[in-house]
Amino acid sequence: MNLLTIENLTHAFTERKLFDQADFSINDGDKVGLIGINGTGKSTLLKIAAGLEIPDSGKVTKGNQVTIRFLSQNPEFNEDMTALEAVMHLNKTKLNEWSLESEAKSMLNKLEIEDFNQKISQLSGGQKKRVALANILLATAEILILDEPTNHLDNAMSEWLEEYLNQFRGALIMVTHDRYFLDRVSNRIVEIDKGQIYNYPGNYSEFVRLKEARQNMEVATERKRQSILKTELEWLARGARARSTKQKAHIARIEEMKERRCPQEDLSVEMNSISTRLGRKTIEVTGLSKSYGEKVLFRDYSYIFLKGERIGIIGPNGCGKSTLLKIINGITEPDCGTIDIGQTVKIGYFSQESEAMDDSMKVIDYIREAGEYVQTTEGTITASQMLERFLFDGTMQWNLIGKLSGGEKRRLFLLRILMTAPNVLILDEPTNDLDIQTLTILEDYLDSFDGIVITVSHDRYFLDRVVRRIFAFEGNGVIQQYEGGYSDYLIAWELRNPSGDNQSSGIQKETKNVKIKDKKLKFTYQEQKDFETIDEDIEKLEEQLKHLEEEMLEAASNYGKLGELMQQKEDLSGKLDEKMQRWEYLNDLAERIEQERAGN
Numbered sequence: 001m002n003l004l005t006i007e008n009l010t011h012a013f014t015e016r017k018l019f020d021q022a023d024f025s026i027n028d029g030d031k032v033g034l035i036g037i038n039g040t041g042k043s044t045l046l047k048i049a050a051g052l053e054i055p056d057s058g059k060v061t062k063g064n065q066v067t068i069r070f071l072s073q074n075p076e077f078n079e080d081m082t083a084l085e086a087v088m089h090l091n092k093t094k095l096n097e098w099s100l101e102s103e104a105k106s107m108l109n110k111l112e113i114e115d116f117n118q119k120i121s122q123l124s125g126g127q128k129k130r131v132a133l134a135n136i137l138l139a140t141a142e143i144l145i146l147d148e149p150t151n152h153l154d155n156a157m158s159e160w161l162e163e164y165l166n167q168f169r170g171a172l173i174m175v176t177h178d179r180y181f182l183d184r185v186s187n188r189i190v191e192i193d194k195g196q197i198y199n200y201p202g203n204y205s206e207f208v209r210l211k212e213a214r215q216n217m218e219v220a221t222e223r224k225r226q227s228i229l230k231t232e233l234e235w236l237a238r239g240a241r242a243r244s245t246k247q248k249a250h251i252a253r254i255e256e257m258k259e260r261r262c263p264q265e266d267l268s269v270e271m272n273s274i275s276t277r278l279g280r281k282t283i284e285v286t287g288l289s290k291s292y293g294e295k296v297l298f299r300d301y302s303y304i305f306l307k308g309e310r311i312g313i314i315g316p317n318g319c320g321k322s323t324l325l326k327i328i329n330g331i332t333e334p335d336c337g338t339i340d341i342g343q344t345v346k347i348g349y350f351s352q353e354s355e356a357m358d359d360s361m362k363v364i365d366y367i368r369e370a371g372e373y374v375q376t377t378e379g380t381i382t383a384s385q386m387l388e389r390f391l392f393d394g395t396m397q398w399n400l401i402g403k404l405s406g407g408e409k410r411r412l413f414l415l416r417i418l419m420t421a422p423n424v425l426i427l428d429e430p431t432n433d434l435d436i437q438t439l440t441i442l443e444d445y446l447d448s449f450d451g452i453v454i455t456v457s458h459d460r461y462f463l464d465r466v467v468r469r470i471f472a473f474e475g476n477g478v479i480q481q482y483e484g485g486y487s488d489y490l491i492a493w494e495l496r497n498p499s500g501d502n503q504s505s506g507i508q509k510e511t512k513n514v515k516i517k518d519k520k521l522k523f524t525y526q527e528q529k530d531f532e533t534i535d536e537d538i539e540k541l542e543e544q545l546k547h548l549e550e551e552m553l554e555a556a557s558n559y560g561k562l563g564e565l566m567q568q569k570e571d572l573s574g575k576l577d578e579k580m581q582r583w584e585y586l587n588d589l590a591e592r593i594e595q596e597r598a599g600n
Helices: 042-049 083-088 097-110 125-137 155-167 179-185 204-237 245-259 321-328 363-370 383-389 406-419 436-448 460-466 486-496 500-504 525-554 559-599
Strands: 002-013 016-027 031-035 057-062 068-071 143-147 171-175 188-193 196-201 283-292 295-305 310-314 336-341 347-350 373-376 379-382 424-428 452-456 469-473 479-483
Touching: 002 042, 016 042, 016 171, 016 188, 016 196, 031 042, 031 179, 031 204, 042 068, 042 143, 042 171, 068 125, 083 097, 083 125, 097 125, 125 143, 125 155, 155 179, 179 204, 179 460, 188 204, 196 204, 196 559, 204 525, 204 559, 283 321, 295 321, 295 336, 295 469, 310 321, 310 460, 310 486, 321 424, 321 452, 347 406, 363 383, 363 406, 379 383, 383 406, 406 436, 436 460, 452 460, 460 486, 469 486, 479 486, 525 559
Parallel strands: 031 171, 031 188, 068 143, 143 171, 310 452, 310 469, 347 424, 424 452
Antiparallel strands: 002 016, 002 057, 188 196, 283 295, 283 336, 373 379, 469 479
16 A cells, blocks of 8 residues: 655755656555665655655655654754653653553663653763654654664664564665665665666665666666667768658667767775875783773773774673774773874774864865875875765865765765875774765775774674674673674674573584495486486576576666566576586586496
8 A cells, every 4th residue: 555655856955956856655564775875865855755844846645644753863852851751752642651651661771771761951962863763663653764763773772673673564764874774674775866766676685686787787778779879870971861751760869879878887986095004013002991980891901903903893882882992092091001002003083973064165175185185006096086986076076065965074074084094994883874885985995905994883784894803892891802793793602602592502413424335326217307308408598598688688777677587587597507507417427327337
């Protein structure tokens, strides 16, 4: 059942057109992940869908009796309310007050808000976001609209929210940079790209596959167009004249082909390392301890950070992760312990809060303040070229900073840090407020970065992609070391902390040596039949795949049809793989049978 439809949406932000005659709809049971680079209008689309912003033109139709609840990136409350009152606010018609209060307290506990009577004015920005999330989830609604719901959630909370939303029976529209979250919750991906809205069935992994197929089809279509156009232009060059109606139509088609735009490639390109030489002596911390009152954050932490290391720091909110980064960076003093930093160390610190920016300054001037150019492994790159690589095209570079979205400002701040050529990168929740495309650029950049990376992150995908060692805050001042990324940490933690029946996680399976009686090699009846027909079967499958690829070429712009064809291709490819394995087995067996006969 259709719950909400937006038709012919056109909308602009300052001088930038975000949507141009775009359409969007959501049906009952849809779990939509909305993606696109910062500044393309994701949050704007959410607000329009929620009825909080009026589009410049277009029609928004909401079903009768459809209730929508909206979580903004920066929720606002009456500062005099308590956390509990804020969660119960607007929800009092749902249940009797006692039941509502019980549910509200349970929800707050799960989101680690333990002091129910604490005033909103006393909460941090992250705590306010979690209170707002509890308020929204407690509501009765047909559509939940969530703008960056995983920001300020630690990994345990993110996993709890995944489960909650998977159980939710209504529809969901969300913007999130958390790719694991998108994979596990969404059943449809909607991409905003150059003013248009594109729909992809399935989760994030399926989207990546389908988008790659779409781009490949567009490239193939463009090659075909260029080939035909070349032939037709040669026909014109031979002196063809529009004497007949057919010739006029022919020439008109050629002109149309010349006018047709080439598919635009993504602006993201391979990043190469920008860093200052790092000497032998790097960063050594010895016996670091830090407490606030009676709360011990960490005790007697020592480590030598070596060149090339990729360190991830994880733990629940408020455990002291950011404090540790600030101590290493010299911003906060430890209670005891020492930090010894080598003379060649140059730290780039990407904090959770961006530095104050002059909104009247041009984007390119802000970057040029950090450096006119940088040296990379591929040579000298100018500030303008670096901006291009970070998705700021030529027009945007001359825009005022005040015209950028919040996410675009974060991306700009990140680039400014990289332009200073640090050899140690300290990243505090770098994935907050950055779009997925920027995260991919950052991850590719870190692949070639030859310095040290130390990051605090709740983004499980980012940790798996980037880090090779985890430091986990495990309570009571303990920081435990684990090797590998986040998924490796989970496995190791389970092994270190067995519970109940899972104590035997490392049980070794017994293997039995079975003596096989020697017997004469020969084909079975089925093997003989397969051996006689397998070459023909493989040829048929290859021919079917060829026809399927031609169909995919024709359906390049029909994403629903393309998805079906991609699934058929996957099934056929699987069958072909099986046949090829069978072919190898049968031919190997035939060879051994022949050798045995020859030996006898």
